[in-house]
Amino acid sequence: MENSNQTSSDRFFLLGLTNIPYLQAIYVLLFFIIYITALSGNSLLIIIVRINEQLQTPMYFFLSNLSIIDICYCSTIVPRIIINTLSQDRSISLLDCALQMFSHLAVGGTECLILAVMAYDRYAAICQPLHYNTVMNKTFCICMAAVSWTFSFTSAFLHVFFTFQLPYCRSHNLDHFFCEMPPFFKISCRDTWPNELAVYITASIIAMFSFLLTLISYIHIISTILKIHSSEGRRKSFSTCASHLTVVSLFYGTILFMYMRPHSAYSDIDKAVSIIYSAVIPMLNPIIYSMRNKDVKGTIRKYIPRLFF
Numbered sequence: 001m002e003n004s005n006q007t008s009s010d011r012f013f014l015l016g017l018t019n020i021p022y023l024q025a026i027y028v029l030l031f032f033i034i035y036i037t038a039l040s041g042n043s044l045l046i047i048i049v050r051i052n053e054q055l056q057t058p059m060y061f062f063l064s065n066l067s068i069i070d071i072c073y074c075s076t077i078v079p080r081i082i083i084n085t086l087s088q089d090r091s092i093s094l095l096d097c098a099l100q101m102f103s104h105l106a107v108g109g110t111e112c113l114i115l116a117v118m119a120y121d122r123y124a125a126i127c128q129p130l131h132y133n134t135v136m137n138k139t140f141c142i143c144m145a146a147v148s149w150t151f152s153f154t155s156a157f158l159h160v161f162f163t164f165q166l167p168y169c170r171s172h173n174l175d176h177f178f179c180e181m182p183p184f185f186k187i188s189c190r191d192t193w194p195n196e197l198a199v200y201i202t203a204s205i206i207a208m209f210s211f212l213l214t215l216i217s218y219i220h221i222i223s224t225i226l227k228i229h230s231s232e233g234r235r236k237s238f239s240t241c242a243s244h245l246t247v248v249s250l251f252y253g254t255i256l257f258m259y260m261r262p263h264s265a266y267s268d269i270d271k272a273v274s275i276i277y278s279a280v281i282p283m284l285n286p287i288i289y290s291m292r293n294k295d296v297k298g299t300i301r302k303y304i305p306r307l308f309f
Contacts, residue, residue: 010094013173016084017271024085031085034283035078041286042067045296052299058136059125062118063289065145069111070282076103077278081177094164097179102160104180104278108255109152109206115248116210116217117144122241123217127224155202162198166190180274203255211252218245243289250281 017027045067049060080100084090092100124135163181169189176183181199185192221241228234254277290296 011091011172012094012097012168012179014080014084014090014092014177014179015173015175016090016177017081028082028085031078031081031279034279035074035082038074038078038279038283038286039071041283041290042070044300045286045289048296048299052295055295055299058121058141059118061141062114062121062145065114065148066111066118067286069107069114070285072107073104073111074279074282076100076107077178081279084177092179098160098164101163101179101181102156104178105156105159106153108277109155109202110148111251112206112210112255113148113152114145115244115251116213117148118244119214119217119248122244123221126221126241152206155206159195159198159202162195166192166195176271176274178274178278182270207252207255211248214248214252243293246288247281247285250284251277254281 018024046064049055049064077100080092084092121136124132128135159181163184166184166188167190168184168187171187174183174187181195185195218241225234225238254273257273290300
């Protein structure tokens with residue numbers, strides 16, 4: 001009877017990052033800055049691509065998709081962290097928790113696939129320049145984006161559905177700052193191995209497949225770049241890939257760490273890793289892509305002042 005009463009509860013309690021008041025104030029300020037920076041940077045990148053016709057290319061089409069993903073990713077997680085830190089009531093309803101879990105799983109999976117497609121785009125541009133416009137045509141780009149979004153959203157729905165079929169009779173306290181699968185597996189009183197196996201399979205299909213596709217693309221890219229006789233040509237070719245390589249390394253590293261190891265090993269380190277891929281990376285992505293991109297910086301200098309003057 002006691003277990004039945006506990007499992008019938010429709011609310012969970014997010015323990016958050018800390019209960020120390022001055023640290024809470026620091027975290028709120030820090031996450032507020034991260035959120036505003038992420039929203040501003042990604043929104044600006046989307047606007048730049050829209051207003052400059054020269055940026056209507058496959059690379060910037062996928063870059064716009066990435067910015068939309070980062071806005072959704074950050075908006076799913078960071079406001080809840082701020083509210084949860086400021087509020088005395090850290091409870092969250094089952095429905096809100098399920099929606100948050102679904103959103104971050106869906107956009108996270110989509111980001112993996114979009115990054116892989118962007119790597120293929122760089123491969124086509126550098127290794128097959130004469131056939132680039134034929135290979136990366138508008139229909140192909142739209143189809144790749146649609147497949148990425150559809151597959152990830154379907155996978156996320158299935159994971160959320162089966163996660164909330166588990167009985168939570170040990171506790172409804174989540175040692176985390178948002179609703180993510182590993183903490184739920186930890187509080188379930190049923191063997192979660194089938195759920196964990198599903199996570200491993202999905203992570204292998206999405207993350208590992210995307211990572212391998214990216215790796216293979218860059219092996220060909222680097223091989224092609226090394227064959228360029230001009231040092232200036234090699235530098236220009238590599239500079240078009242450096243930003244993407246940086247983003248891929250950060251994102252895949254944290255995602256694989258979180259979802260490709262036993263969830264019994266979940267600890268406070270995982271909280272820090274979750275912050276990196278759910279808040280810090282969405283903030284850094286537009287900065288990384290803009291710093292080394294002359295087209296983006298030129299568009300900012302040319303068009304943005306006109307919006308305000």
